[in-house]
Amino acid sequence: MSTKLQAIRGMNDLLPDQSPAWQYLERQLRSLMDRYDYREIRTPIVEQTALFARSIGEATDVVEKEMYTFDDRNGESLTLRPENTAAVVRAAMEHGLLHNQTQRLWYMGPMFRYExxxxGRYRQFHQIGIEAYGMTGPDIDAEIILLSARLWRQLGMAEHVTLELNSLGSPEARAAYRESLVAYFESHHELLDEDSRRRLTTNPLRILDSKNPAMAEMLADAPQLLEHLDEESRTHFEQLKSTLDAAGIGYRINPRLVRGLDYYSRTVFEWTTTALGSxxxxxxxxxxxGxxxxxxxxxxxxxxxxxxxxRLMLLLDTLDLVPEEAKGGADAYLLAMGDSAEREALLLGERLRDVLPTLRLQVHCGxxxxxxxxxxxxxxxxxxALILGEDEIANGRLTLKPLRDGSEQRTLELDDAITWLDQQFA
RNA sequence: GUGGGUGUAGCUCAGUGGUAGAGCCCCGGAUUGUGGCUCCGGUGGUCGUGGGUUCGAUCCCCAUCAUCCACCCCA
Structure with missing residues (x-):
């Protein structure tokens, strides 16, 4: 067995080749949140285990087998957050953010699931999320969907994602539907595969999603969730759909769309792509x-x-959507030859940065x-390339050698060189 | 947790039961202060790890670890 030091399985290093693309994506996301006047909230990465157990649902896969849970030194059970909605609710309640007011919040950061x-799936992964509180109507549902749709347009991938939409109804309607579904499946118990029999008790709604062709016919005749909606949820859903229609947002009703965390009710949606494999x-x-x-x-x-x-980054890479100018790199590279050249170069570099604050300059060392x-x-x-040789040092000049466009190099008085750089890179 | 693929140089990968290879990268030279193209030279490997078979294993066998893809589930 190897004792090599290496990253934890499923937890990845982000190397310098990739970080400009991530920074580009994060810039796009932050500016979008800002344009809709959502405000950032940052919460700790670790919370009491009970917070997630009580919000996500004791019987969900996330809580049952995917949490990074450990005891603190005082014996308290802590968990690395597997998602952030529960923590945002906790923080918002703790600081009175939900007292007689609405909130539009966003967060971004790492999440942890032991899978x-x-x-497109890692043990440490990153999410940006939105949380809007205190608003009952379908208008706010529509707003966050419109916001997400704008993001795809902003990133240039609108044609590669599809909106899937469903309503789970009220908790009561959902529970009633669940009962009738279980009854239906039990009457066809002999047709269920092993996985589905297990899910009959854990998550019967998930059985609808089975890819097993042997069950397709039986599933097609199963009771439909949308037919079991309570009146209020039905109206809410209809209004949401008509708003999306009016805004020109296409969607597909997916009656089998069931989100995995217990706390959802009424509107649920996913944006999916076929470009990322499974x-x-x-x-x-x-x-x-609730x-x-x-x-x-x-x-x-x-x-x-x-x-x-x-996943979003993977999609950007796959579709080659990271703009070239977002990829970073120096504008100019300053090198020097001759006695005390290293010091002269460093000093000149500082002087250039003083007068050219937007110039990206690398000074050669070594x-x-x-x-x-x-x-x-x-x-x-x-x-x-900025060349500072013995001649230049002696005469207070600097040689500018273009490296990309094939134009001739020139040796200028320092002030003229600065003017030229200012014009090129301001 | 289950199934399959892959582990050889920093990277991408050949290869053979008998002392380890290519391309790219990197460094130096051809070119005293001028990159990219070309040519020449060089650095770099416990062949994932442990055990077994064998005179001899990077190769065959077993185990183990890592990684990728898929199932499950989710972002």
């Missing part, structure tokens, strides 16, 4: 009107979604031949 990693859900959300009360607060409606950033320094300048990706 077998595969494409993990096609890029964004999932819905309404959770959650705040369930966690000990006054009844407060809530609605939100979460986007998996690794010596080496002139030739190797020029080569480094080229490989740095800089568009121009």
């Amino acid at each position: 077998r990693p595969q494409k 993990q096609g859900t890029v964004c999932g959300g819905g309404r959770y009107d 959650l705040v009360e369930q966690l000990g607060g006054k009844p407060t409606p809530g609605v939100g979604f979460a986007i998996g950033l690794e 010596g080496g031949s002139f030739k190797s320094q020029i080569r480094r300048a080229d490989r740095s990706g800089a568009t121009v």
Whole structure:
């Protein structure tokens, strides 16, 4: 057995080649939240275990087998957050954010689930999410869906994602439906496969999602969730759909769409893609009107979604949607030859940064031949090499050597060189 | 937790029961202060790990670990 030090399974390093793309994505997300006037909330990565058990649902896979749970030194059971809605509710209640007021919040950060990693699924992964509290009507449901739709347009991937929509109804309607569904499945017990028999007690709604062709016919005749909606939920759903229609947002009604966490009610939705293999859900959300009360607060409606950033990043990469200018790199590379060249270069670099605050400048360190320094300048990706040789130092000049467009190099008075750089890179 | 694929140089991968290979990358030189193209040279490996078979194992066998994909579930 190897004793090599390495990252924990399913937890990935983000290397410098990838970080410009992530920064681009994060910039897009933050600016979008800002444009809708949602406000950021940051909560700890660790919470009391009970918070997640009580909100997500004791019998869900997430709570039963996917949480990173451990005892603190004082014996208290802690858990690395597997999602962030519960923690946001906890923080909002704790600080009075839900007292007679509405809130539009967003968060972004790492989540942890102990699962077998595969494409688009990792043990430490990142989500950005929205939480809107205190609003009952379908208008706020529509707003967050419109916001997400704008994001896909902003990123240039609107044609590659599909909105799937469903309503779970009130908790009572959902429970009643669940009962009739279990009764139906039990009357066809002999047709159920092993997985489905297990789910009969754990999550019968999930059986509808089975990919087993042998069960297709039986599933087609199963009671429909949408036919068991209570009147209020039906109206809510109809209004949401008509708003989306009016806004030109296409969607597919998916009566089998059942979100995995217990706290959802009424509206649920997912944005999915076929470009990522098996993990096609890029964004999932819905309404959770009972959650705040369930966690000990006054009844407060809530609605939100979460986007998996690794999946979104994978999609951007696959579709080649990260703009070239977002990829970073230096504008200029300053190199120097001659006595005390290293110090002269560092001092000149500081002076350039003083007068050219937007210039991205790398100063060569570590010596080496002139030739190797020029080569480094080229490989740095800089568009121009700034050459400070003995001649230049002696005469107060600087040589500018364009590396990309084939134009001639020029040796200028320092002030003229600064003017030129200002024009190029301001 | 289950199933399948893959572990050889920093990266992508060949390869053979008999002392370890290519391309790319990196470094140096051809070119005293001029990169990319070309040519020459060089650095770099406990062949994932442990055990077994064998005169001899990177290769065959067993175990184990890692990784990828899929199931399950989810973002």
